[in-house]
Structure formats: structure tokens, C-alpha cells
Amino acid sequence: MASGTVLIYDEEMTTHKLLWSDPICDIEVPERLSSSYEQLKCYHLVERCVHVPAREGSEEEILLVHSSEHLEVAKSTQTMNEEELKRVSENYDAFFFHPNTYRCARLAVGATLQLVDAVMSGKGRNGMALVRPPGHHSQRNAANGFCLFNNVAIAAEYAKLKYDLQRILIVDWDVHHGQGTQYIFEEDPSVLYFSWHRYEHQEFWPSLKESDYDAVGLGKGKGFNINLPWNKVGMGNSDYLAAFFHVLLPVAFEFDPELVIVSSGYDSGIGDPEGQMNATPEVFAHLTHFLMQLANGKLCVILEGGYHLKSLAESVCMTVKTLLGDPVPQITGEMAPCRSAVESIQNVRAAHKPYWKWLTYEDTSFLQNLSTKSNLLKKANSNLSTEHDSKITNSNENVKVERFLELHMKSILFPVPPIKTATTDSTGLAHFLPVAVHLVKEMDKTEIKTLVSGFYVDLVEDDKTLLSLGSMLAILDKILKKEVRNGIAASPTPAVSAAVALRHSVRFGFQR
Numbered sequence: 268m269a270s271g272t273v274l275i276y277d278e279e280m281t282t283h284k285l286l287w288s289d290p291i292c293d294i295e296v297p298e299r300l301s302s303s304y305e306q307l308k309c310y311h312l313v314e315r316c317v318h319v320p321a322r323e324g325s326e327e328e329i330l331l332v333h334s335s336e337h338l339e340v341a342k343s344t345q346t347m348n349e350e351e352l353k354r355v356s357e358n359y360d361a362f363f364f365h366p367n368t369y370r371c372a373r374l375a376v377g378a379t380l381q382l383v384d385a386v387m388s389g390k391g392r393n394g395m396a397l398v399r400p401p402g403h404h405s406q407r408n409a410a411n412g413f414c415l416f417n418n419v420a421i422a423a424e425y426a427k428l429k430y431d432l433q434r435i436l437i438v439d440w441d442v443h444h445g446q447g448t449q450y451i452f453e454e455d456p457s458v459l460y461f462s463w464h465r466y467e468h469q470e471f472w473p474s475l476k477e478s479d480y481d482a483v484g485l486g487k488g489k490g491f492n493i494n495l496p497w498n499k500v501g502m503g504n505s506d507y508l509a510a511f512f513h514v515l516l517p518v519a520f521e522f523d524p525e526l527v528i529v530s531s532g533y534d535s536g537i538g539d540p541e542g543q544m545n546a547t548p549e550v551f552a553h554l555t556h557f558l559m560q561l562a563n564g565k566l567c568v569i570l571e572g573g574y575h576l577k578s579l580a581e582s583v584c585m586t587v588k589t590l591l592g593d594p595v596p597q598i599t600g601e602m603a604p605c606r607s608a609v610e611s612i613q614n615v616r617a618a619h620k621p622y623w624k625w626l627t628y629e630d631t632s633f634l635q636n637l638s639t640k641s642n643l644l645k646k647a648n649s650n651l652s653t654e655h656d657s658k659i660t661n662s663n664e665n666v667k668v669e670r671f672l673e674l675h676m677k678s679i680l681f682p683v684p685p686i687k688t689a690t691t692d693s694t695g696l697a698h699f700l701p702v703a704v705h706l707v708k709e710m711d712k713t714e715i716k717t718l719v720s721g722f723y724v725d726l727v728e729d730d731k732t733l734l735s736l737g738s739m740l741a742i743l744d745k746i747l748k749k750e751v752r753n754g755i756a757a758s759p760t761p762a763v764s765a766a767v768a769l770r771h772s773v774r775f776g777f778q779r
């Protein structure tokens with residue numbers, strides 16, 4: 268049974284870099300990878316993962332998606348000088364070649380396939396691959412938007428072939444439309460592609476008509492391409508969660524994928540210069556957690572964009588932490604999607620109603636009402652936020668996202684108000700606890716005897732055991748009354764009392 272979380276990272280992918288000045292491409296820097304990995308180390312997440320080495324994707328694997336012409340052009344750049352590299356790069360919309368780009372792109376493909384193999388073979392339950400260059404803009408015959416080979420698309424074709432999969436879900440939460448991935452699977456009903464993206468009524472790059480909600484797929488693939496265009500910047504946690512609740516998750520559960528692959532761009536997170544969105548790192552923990560409920564947990568997360576180094580790194584950590592099974596942090600703040608988000612969600616739901624019965628069954632009249640109510644009514648019902656997260660960024664242009672995240676992550680990871688922990692010892696244990704401690708009184712010995720005499724006949728004569736039992740039962744009582752979440756009992760015979768308490772929690776606890 269697969270249990271671990273796989274992490275794939277190869278420092279060599281930091282050698283791909285921009286050699287000349289280009290204000291469009293200069294955000295795609297090697298530090299995106301190295302600083303994310305450093306932050307994973309900082310949170311002690313690296314040591315909790317199963318490490319699988321990257322490898323080069325083979326030519327044959329790249330040709331699953333790309334033309335041999337495209338492969339040959341990419342290959343030919345290995346021996347070029349700067350001037351030649353610049354000239355080839357200019358043939359594409361937002362791409363740069365470095366002499367080691369081809370090697371890095373092959374490692375990015377190979378790392379992605381290694382992750383698919385690890386998850387499909389059961390070496391790991393799920394995992395993440397930190398790769399550069401990214402992939403989702405790359406097309407059969409073209410580099411585009413910092414992407415040379417479409418790592419995720421190749422992985423989907425590879426998984427279909429090698430593991431005979433019939434249904435793969437690709438979730439693209441990068442802030443850009445992965446038009447490359449859309450083109451590759453447009454007619455393919457075995458790959459369900461979902462992408463949300465900054466669109467602004469086609470104003471935002473790549474400014475394509477086919478990024479809108481009415482591009483639902485072609486031929487046999489109709490219904491298997493889902494575009495959720497954001498027509499305003501500043502989308503936040505509530506907008507992303509609403510998109511998951513009301514669009515992606517109903518469809519995904521009906522589709523019932525055998526494998527989920529995430530085109531995991533974090534330029535949809537707060538502070539990103541491209542996305543201009545407001546979602547905080549912990550929302551990615553929730554998105555990850557939802558997707559872990561599909562495909563028996565077989566989830567492969569592949570890095571795409573993300574250009575605010577701090578925001579990117581924290582969001583990567585949130586994702587890996589969740590893959591490892593840690594509890595997801597609470598989301599605070601405005602919990603209603605904004606008007607523009609609701610409109611987009613309604614549009615994509617309407618476009619896909621012919622293809623997915625779960626969209627028909629869900630009653631979303633409440634969303635309809637929200638989008639037509641007056642501002643006053645909306646405020647009164649506190650249903651819908653008309654403005655985005657004003658508390659976080661809108662009020663002050665000069666807000667430093669980095670500073671904000673520094674404080675924010677502390678409050679997320681050590682939430683207040685704290686979970687209450689009980690203890691029966693006032694001196695020894697209190698300093699271990701991060702939160703306020705409630706003292707509980709030991710129970711009366713005869714009381715305990717009466718309680719346990721039915722099944723622990725041989726134990727109840729021992730005084731120490733009775734004391735331990737008393738401590739444990741007192742805490743158990745608090746837990747059952749929901750006054751505390753957990754507790755520590757001071758006890759002369761810890762092993763005995765723990766064992767007895769466990770058995771008691773089974774006997775009594777769940778009968779109340």
C-alpha cells in the first residue's frame with residue numbers, strides 16, 4: 268500500500284536562465300525553484316518526503332505530444348551562441364533559450380514522468396515535482412509563455428499508454444490559461460482539462476477567444492474542456508473555493524478520474540505580478556486536499572508558474588504539507604465569492620450543463636440571487652462580497668506582500684484562538700503546551716472503582732493505577748464535554764493508564 272509523498276527536485280533545472288534583457292521573460296528566474304526548495308527544507312517537509320531522482324524524458328516520450336520539427340529546433344539550441352539563441356527565441360511568444368534549456372526541459376519532462384511512475388506503481392501515494400521550464404503553454408509545434416515542452420500533457424499521454432488509463436483529470440490552477448494543454452486534448456474525452464485564468468474579457472495574455480467559458484471541447488471531446496475565465500483581478504480564497512465547489516468538484520466526481528495531475532502554477536496567489544490575485548497560501552492546501560479525494564488519492568502536482576518568490580514558496584509548502592497528510596489550515600476572512608466570480612461560475616456551469624448531470628442536480632439559485640441583488644441587500648445578507656479582500660491589499664498600494672506573508676504564515680501555522688489542551692499536572696507539563704492549559708481534577712477513587720470494576724477486576728486494587736485512571740478519565744470527561752480537544756495526564760504509571768484510557772474511550776466515549 269502506497270503511503271509516502273514523493274518529492275522530485277533537481278538543481279540542474281536552475282541553470283536555464285535569461286541571458287539578455289527582456290522585461291516580459293525576466294520574471295521566470297532560477298530562484299523560483301531554489302527558494303521553494305529552501306522553504307520546504309525550512310518547514311522540515313523535505314525530510315518527510317520520499318525522494319525520487321529526476322531523469323531525462325526520452326525523445327519518444329516528447330514525441331507523444333510534440334512534432335519532430337519542434338524537438339529538432341529545441342535540440343539544435345544546445346550548441347548556439349547568445350546571438351543565435353536570441354534569434355530562435357524571437358520566433359516564439361515569450362520564450363528564451365539558454366544553452367542548457369534543452370537539457371533542463373528534458374529533465375522537466377522526465378521528472379514529471381518519474382512522479383507519474385512513482386504514483387502509479389505505488390512507490391508513493393502522491394507527490395510534487397519542482398520543474399523548470401514550465402509546460403502548459405507549450406504546443407505541439409511551439410514554445411510559448413516560458414514553456415518548451417508540455418510536461419503535464421506528456422505525462423497524461425504517457426499514463427494513458429503505460430498504465431492503460433481511460434480517465435485522467437488535469438487541474439490547471441495557474442493564473443494563465445494553459446492553451447497548449449487545451450489544444451492537445453480538445454478532442455480527447457479521456458483527458459478532462461480544467462483551467463481557471465485571468466482573462467479580463469480577453470484583455471489578458473494570451474488574449475485568446477478560445478480561453479473563454481464557451482470553449483467546451485471539440486467532437487468526442489465536447490464537455491471535457493472546462494475554462495473558467497476571471498474577468499477581474501483580485502480574486503481571492505472565496506472565489507477559488509466557490510469555483511471548486513460549484514464547477515470543478517461536481518464534474519470531477521462525476522468523471523471519476525483514475526489519476527489527477529495538477530498544472531500547479533502559483534501565479535494565482537497573492538502578490539504575484541502576473542496574476543494580481545489575492546488568494547493566500549493556505550487556499551492551496553484546501554485545493555490540494557479536495558483533489559486528494561479523487562482517484563484513490565493518486566495526485567501528481569507539477570510546478571508551472573509563480574513569480575512572487577515568497578508567495579510561491581509558501582504556497583508550494585502548503586501544497587506539499589497537505590499531500591503529506593497534515594491538517595489543512597483554517598481559511599479566514601470574507602467567505603462569499605465576488606459578483607464577477609459568480610458571473611463566471613454561472614456562465615461555465617451553463618455552458619457545461621449539457622454534458623454533466625451533477626451540474627443540473629445542484630441547486631444554485633442562491634448564486635443567481637446573489638448576482639442580481641442590490642448592493643444593500645447583499646450586504647445585509649452578507650452573502651456576496653462586492654469588493655475584493657480590501658483588508659489585505661486594496662487599501663494600500665504600498666503594502667509589502669512579503670511582510671504580510673511573514674506575519675500571515677505565523678498566524679496560519681499557529682492558529683489563534685488555540686486548541687485547548689487539558690492537563691492534570693500544574694507544574695511539569697504546562698511549559699510544553701503552546702496554548703492555555705486547563706487544570707482538571709482527579710476523580711474520586713471509589714468512583715473509578717465503580718466505573719471499571721466490570722472489566723478490570725485485577726487492576727482496580729492497585730493504587731497507582733487508580734490514580735492514573737483518574738487522571739485519564741478526568742481528561743476524557745473534558746474531551747467528551749468538548750471543553751478541550753486533547754490532554755496530558757500526569758501519571759505514575761503512564762503505560763497502564765494510557766492503555767486503560769484508550770479502552771475506555773472505546774467503551775464509553777462514543778456511546779454518549
Ligand code: X5A
Binds near residue numbers: 412472534572
Ligand atoms: C507558465 C507561466 C506565463 C507567461 C506570461 C507571458 N507562463 N506574458 O506562468
Ligand code: ZN
Binds near residue numbers: 573
Ligand atoms: Zn502562469
